[in-house]
Amino acid sequence: TTAINCMLALLKYDKGSIRIFGKEMEPDNYEAKRQIGIVQQNVAVFDEFTVYENIDYFCGLYINDRKKRKQLVEEAIAFVGLEDYRKIRPKKLSGGL
Structure with a gap:
């Protein structure tokens, strides 16, 4: 940190x-x-949102176009290997995931 x-x-x-x-x-x-993206787990994760919703929310701070944002969110989820966790809320995940 x-x-x-x-x-x-x-x-x-x-x-x-x-x-x-x-x-x-x-x-x-x-x-x-x-050009740098960072999300610290103890500061910027909403427990009531799913993994997908969290990434979409933060992406939405920079990208207004929904179609483009959806594409970027999908790319981010695939990039970090969270496809199987997209509908899970962060509090159910390990901190290292």
Whole structure:
């Protein structure tokens, strides 16, 4: 968590530098931040939503087009291997899943 927060310039560090996508990471490097997706399990998961609904919700913050969003959600679920869990609520899943 500390390393990720440093990489996203959310936490200051004492030594060294971080380069992401070939550029120095700074707090205002929004171009790089737009290309990074992170969902921390203890902050941004709604227990009352299914796996699919959670991913769709967060995707909907960036993609308004429903057809495009559905495609992206399906790709994300397949990418992380959650096809068998799409209708399950997060509290029923292990934290490492």
